[in-house]
Amino acid sequence: MGKKDRHTPRMAFVTLRDLPGTRVMFWVVDECPYCGERHLHPAGNLRTADPSDRLGEVPAVCDPTRVYELALPPRPKKKAGKTERRRERQGGKRDVVDDDKW
Numbered sequence: 001m002g003k004k005d006r007h008t009p010r011m012a013f014v015t016l017r018d019l020p021g022t023r024v025m026f027w028v029v030d031e032c033p034y035c036g037e038r039h040l041h042p043a044g045n046l047r048t049a050d051p052s053d054r055l056g057e058v059p060a061v062c063d064p065t066r067v068y069e070l071a072l073p074p075r076p077k078k079k080a081g082k083t084e085r086r087r088e089r090q091g092g093k094r095d096v097v098d099d100d101k102w
Contacts, residue, residue, distance in 0.1 A: 010034070013073040016043060016051055025051055027070055035062040041070060 010033040018025045023046035029039040039061040043051035060066045 010068045011071055012068040014041075014055070014070050015073075018046055023047060025049070027051070027054060029068075029070070032060060032062055033068055034060055034066055037062060 012029045012031075012033055014027040014029055016025060017028050025043040025046055027041040027043045029041070031037075032039055041054065041058055041061075043049065043054045055070045055072070057067045057069050060068055
């Protein structure tokens with residue numbers, strides 16, 4: 001097998017933040033996949049722009065010859081409902097109703 005393709009863009013998870021006192025928004029990469037530093041990428045105007053248009057492949061700030069893909073972090077799993085939590089506590093046992101007692 002050949003070596004891993006080094007030219008494929010790496011994934012960088014971002015958060016949307018605004019610059020206090022202005023209408024400018026930025027996508028913030030907390031940890032660059034190449035250098036480990038924090039980078040900012042402009043996302044547009046607070047009132048008129050759609051910040052999700054700026055997600056995707058962009059050149060890295062630390063090395064413009066490399067690219068990474070700006071993406072939103074994965075959503076956490078939903079909490080289990082009351083009945084699922086109860087089943088987990090009981091070890092997966094189902095509630096058994098004894099009709100003989102009535």
